Amino acid sequence: MNKYILAALAFALSGTVASAQTLFTYGGESVSAQEFLKAYRKNNTDAQSPEAMKGYLDLYIASRLKVKEAKARGYDTLPQLVAELENLRAQILPGFLSDEESVKALVKEAFQRSQKDIHVAHIFIATGNNDTAAAYQKAQQAYQLLKAGKTFSTVAQTFSEDPSAKTNGGDMGYITVFTLPYEFENVVYQTPTGQVAPIYRSKVGYHIFKNLGDRKALGRLRAAQILLAYPPDADAATKAATKKLADSLYNRLLKGDDIGKLATRFSADQVSSAANGQIPEFGVGEYDPEFEKVAYSLTKDGAISKPFQTTHGWHIVKRLILQPVPTDFNSSKVQDELPEKVKASDRMQTTTNAAIRRAMAQYKQAAFATNALWAYSDSLLNNMPTAKASGLKPQSALFQLGADATTVDNWIQYAQANRFKHDGSGTKAYNQLWDEFVAATAMDYYKKHLEEFNPAFKAQVEEFKDGNLFFEIMQREIWNPAQSDTVALEKYYNQHKDRYIWKESAEAVVFYATDIPVAQHFYKELSKAPQKWRTIIANFGEQVVADSNRFEIDQIPGAAKSSQSGTVTSLVPNKDDNTAACAYIVKRYTKPEPRDFAAARGLVINDYQADLEKQWLEQLKKKYPVVVDDKVLATILSSGK
Structure with missing residues (x-):
């Protein structure tokens, strides 16, 4: 059981709204209707109903009681939980550092740009050895030739x-x-179609881009390929032989041969050949332009290209699935996935300044003479005589952010580590270094006090904290005893044997494939000789996994009441994640029969811990009496929200 999943699913606790109606109280604490509804909506994405809401309220009250008891026992002060919370805080911190409005703007911009692909040409001139003047002059010369009408390809070459x-x-x-x-x-994206962008300076050199044209975005592709490679110095005879083999394989594919089988045998791409020719899903701009041009030209799933050549060799590509680019900004796919992609990208650097500005709203500078600080800094950093009567000492305050004072000593430590220019050309001016120091200190303050700036971050930390307490007390009170007390489990089993009966069942091997094309290939091979499943599955590596056990018939994918020993069940695809499953029925049992303790142990543990938890919860309700306001509950139940 994963404690972090528990934290996310069991809690969505936020600060109580002062003016809110109280839904229930427990042991002197109160929970507002708004607070409960926020948790309910977060953890119940299916159709909502009064019955579902009342069921969730019982779970919610139980979780609050358990967390309260954990705090009463002092679990929130346990060193391992304190350290764990700090680690969790550090892990989620980067995702919350950005200004929310800035992120929203970046997400909207990314969505708009995702709607089209742009054909780009590029000239790069490096500023090696810091000779920026010569590099810029060269870039200017190229740019002027383009403006004069020279073709981009000629100038680029x-x-x-x-x-x-x-x-x-x-x-x-x-x-x-x-x-x-x-x-x-x-x-x-800011360059009009057919135009050349102004010279752009990056850290490594000068760049000239041209927008050669755009098109509606094509989306992302899943494909399989056969690559027949030859060395760069291959002679004409080798190239001709490779082309002849490519044509032969293409003709075999047209007659129905399997591209996975041929890729495994012939393809020089070791990664895809080991995966029956399948290459990872890709989008525009990720592979060789010629390869993408052909792959995206295939007009339907299952289409196969004629052999074509790139710098890598001869390719044959089969289109498996095209995933179109979402065109609805408000769709769940866009709203769930795009913000995460934005947050993981380099564009998030643009939001740092917004965070610094928010922290700087609490900036208060102390009274000191700037020249005196520079002189004091010279004395420590450059071994120059100390200015007399400067009044500055290592612990003298320079400025304050909230209640946190920044001292001369903090400044000296920062200056010592950051005063040299990155290009090695000397030290930075104190004015520049000071601005960097203030910005860095403000960013550190923002991180340290993020709960004060970001309510969502505060709520997330509280979720983790309560989730960890919930996990800790459940582990001690319920889960460990229920799993480790074999004597109690056997006693419970003997008292409730009538619960643990095998319905119609079978000893079976259940197979799970990572995607449907792999599953279809595996199923075809398995159906020929199911008793040789170990040998067959070995050829599929991690793409197919097996689970051998006794199962009830309704637990076996594709099984039916007519399934007999020695047969393979039908293949069951899951279109939601493109996986599939089937099973080999080793031995069929048609009549119900008792499970022995070993076979029933997992079920016994679940039932026993459910009974333990029920008894414990009754004790907690006596210790922390729960009072639900029926009128408030009726109001939120009738609203259905």
């Missing part, structure tokens, strides 16, 4: 220091949102 430009003329193919670093993506 002459000036670009990207090695691929010699053969592709700077043509990068199509890109879409998240394909390029954010700074380059901005340049490309």
Whole structure:
């Protein structure tokens, strides 16, 4: 049982709204209707009903009682739980550091950009050895030639220091949102179709981009391929033989041969050949432009390309599934996935300044002379004489953020570590270093006090805290005793034997495949000789896993009352996650019969701990009396919200 899942599912606790109606009290504490509803809505995404709400209220009250008891026992002060909470806080902190409005703007921008792909060409001129003037002059020369009408490919072949430009003329193919670093993506998406962007300076050099045209976004592809590679120095005879083999394999595929089988035998791409030719799902701008051009030109799932050539060799591609780009900004797919992609991308750097500004609202500078601080700094950092009567000491306050004072000693430590320029050309001016120091200190303050700036972060930390307390007390009070007390379990089993009966069942091996095409291939092989399943499954690596046990018939994928020993059940696909399952019936049992203790142990543990928990909960309700306001409950039940 995963405590973090418990924390997320069992709790969605937020601060009580002062003016809210109280839904229930327990042991001197109160919970508002708003607070309960927030938790209910977070943990109940299915159709909501009064019955579901009342059921959840019972669970919610039980969880609050258990957490209260854990706090009464002092579990919240246990060193391991305190340390664990700090670790959890540190783990989720990065996802909350950004200003919420800034993130929303970035998500909206990313969605808008995701709707089209842009055909991009690129010239790169490096600023190696810090010779920025020469590099800029070269970039200017290339840019002026483009403005004068020279073709981009000609200028790229002459000036670009990207090695691929010699053969592709700077043509990068199509890109879409998240394909390029954010700074380059901005340049490309802000450049009108057919236009050349102004020279852009990055940390590594100068860049010239051209928007060659755009199209409606094509989406993401799942595909399989056969790659027939040859060495870069291959002679004409080798290349001709490779082409002949590619044509032969293509003809076999047209006659119905399996691309997975052929890829396993012939493909030079070791990763995809080990996966029956399947390559990871990809989007625009992730692979060789020529490869993407052909793959995306396939008009339907199952279509197979003619052999085509790239710098890697000869390819044959089969389109498996095309996932279109979502076009509804309010769809669950966009709202669930896009914010996470944005937060994981380099564009989040743009939100740092917003966080610093929020912290700086609490900035108060102490009274000190700037020149005196610079002189004091010189004395420590540059071994210069100390200015007399400066009045500054290591613990002298320089400014304050909230209740946190920043001292001269903090400044000296920062300056010592950060005063040199990154390019090695000397030290930074004190004014520049001071601005960086204040910004860094403000960011540290923002992180340290994020609960004060971000209610959602505060609520998340409280969820984890209460979830950990819930897990700890359940582990001690219910789960460990229920699982480890074998004597009590056997006694419970003997008292309730009539509960533990095998219905119609079978000894079976259940197979789970990672995706449907793999499952279909495996099923075909298994059906030929099910008794050889161990040998067959070994050929599929981690793509197919097996679970051998005795199961009731309704627990076996694809099984029916007519399923007999020695047969394979029908293949059951799951279109939600593209997985599939089937089973090999080893021995069929048609009549109900008692389970022995070993076979029933898992069920016994579940029932025994449920009884233990029920008894314990009754004790907690006596210790912390629960009073529900029926009028408030009736109001929220009738609203259905």
